[in-house]
Amino acid sequence: MKIALLGTVGVPGRYGGFETLAENFVHYHADSGRDATLTVWCSSRGKVDRPTRFKSAALRYIGLEANGMQSILYDALSLLDAVRTRHDRIVLLGVSGAMMLPLIRLISRARIVTNIDGIEWKREKWNGPVRAFLRASEWAAVRFSHAVIADNQAIADHVRAAYGSNSYVIAYGGDQAVADGAVGEAPAGLPERYALALCRIEPENNVRMILEAFAGIDEPLVFVGNWDSSAYGRNLRARYSNRAKLHLLDPVYEPGALHSLRARASVYVHGHSAGGTNPSLVEMMHFGVPVLAHGCAFNRHSTEGKARYFETSEELVAQARGLAPEDAAEIGAAMQDIAARRYTWDKIGKAYFELLDRV
CATH class of the missing domain: 3.40.50.2000 (Glycogen Phosphorylase B;)
Structure with missing residues (x-):
């Protein structure tokens, strides 16, 4: 063959x-x-x-x-x-x-x-x-x-x-994200723990929705993406980059730095509403971090209905504020179990x- x-x-x-x-x-x-x-x-x-x-x-x-x-x-x-x-x-x-x-x-x-x-x-x-x-x-x-x-x-x-x-x-x-154990330095100036979002800066990834939600709550958000690749991204960065709790970073490709960035996240926010099974989501699931995902059918199938879901910025605010520590631990363990079985x-x-x- x-x-x-x-x-x-x-x-x-x-x-x-x-x-x-x-x-x-x-x-x-x-x-x-x-x-x-x-x-x-x-x-x-x-x-x-x-x-x-x-x-x-x-x-x-x-x-x-x-x-x-x-x-x-x-x-x-x-x-x-x-x-x-x-x-x-x-x-x-x-x-x-x-x-x-x-x-x-x-x-x-x-x-x-x-x-x-x-x-x-x-x-x-x-x-x-x-x-x-x-x-x-x-x-x-x-x-x-x-x-x-x-x-x-x-x-x-x-x-x-x-x-x-x-x-x-x-x-x-997605296990390559954790398999080699590479640990490097995360970008400087970030809080010790934070919500993390990581994606291409495109409308169907609901970037604006996520930024609007976290602009109004106390939890810091680190959002990694290609902000300068489109007018959409540049406009969002100009609008939200002056918020103290929002850290809008350029793409991070070095495996050790990316590993450290993911490992310090307290929650992962996944806004993709198009496509299918998203690689960045299944990679993050291997870290055992609770997931707040857009409620489209793709994400519900990928996470077996065991993440928390949102479809508006108000729903995302409610999910982020209402995530108790024991619930976060349970969701994170479920994500890691699914990743080990399927991804x-x-x-x-x-x-x-x-x-x-x-x-």
């Missing part, structure tokens, strides 16, 4: 959830000693070094950005190259290149497994034409893949309702490779 892994910036992962998935897919392949060969397609943009291997995987490069509008052509060229190099299992992460799948099915006998990610076309940031394209791409991914992976039961429910198709629910691991990379890797064997 020759496996092609497509749809990410590449490995090792330094960008987002799919890149972390790709890296841990390679780790599982290397550690499990499987006979299958593995190739990962990577973006060469902005890279000085272009190694040809990462652990057990061969690396191939496409000279385009893997995200944004270029991702459509990036994924299409990756698919064609995977077929040209006679890979017989293709794992496609995301639907950007899915409109190419009808052609791939015509010219190749490769079996295609697509992780459709979240319901991308519903995100607020997209305009009408982009939404229409993403919705068509989702349809193509479901229609022309041999198997579809949903990272959350709510996504699987959507696929069944919209297309009458079943999918395989395989989430993400480890060993379990996720095994599920992917069993599906590739079956398909």
Whole structure:
């Protein structure tokens, strides 16, 4: 079996959830000693070094950005190259290149497994034409893949309702956030304990709602995100950065510093209302910290209904103020138990490779 892994910036992962998935897919392949060969397609943009291997995987490069509008052509060229190099299992992460799948099915006998990610076309940031394209791409991914992976039961429910198709629910691991025990220095000037939020600064992550809630209560909030990447983020930072209890930090990537930042949190606030199973949430669950999450179906499935939920800033204020120490300890223990049962990379890797064997 020759496996092609497509749809990410590449490995090792330094960008987002799919890149972390790709890296841990390679780790599982290397550690499990499987006979299958593995190739990962990577973006060469902005890279000085272009190694040809990462652990057990061969690396191939496409000279385009893997995200944004270029991702459509990036994924299409990756698919064609995977077929040209006679890979017989293709794992496609995301639907950007899915409109190419009808052609791939015509010219190749490769079996295609697509992780459709979240319901991308519903995100607020997209305009009408982009939404229409993403919705068509989702349809193509479901229609022309041999198997579809949903990272959350709510996504699987959507696929069944919209297309009458079943999918395989395989989430993400998060144990790498605590596995290596790396401890570094958290950013200076923070209180000893605080509520923590960590996400991309986008409307569907309800950033404004979280800031409004914590601006009116005594508990300090540390909010980590890419504030300067959009007018939305810059405006929010300008409006709320002068509040003494609000600490708005730029992204923290260094593993030791990120570990220390998470370990000092007394509660985790998760505002995502789109997508599916969110990697930052399942990573945080491994720390045994109580979670206050937006009450969408995705988050309720991810936390098995055992977190506390909000849908307005007023509800978030009530949840934060009403979280007694004994309740916080119980919720934190439940989050850690769920993470250990469902969100480890060993379990996720095994599920992917069993599906590739079956398909």
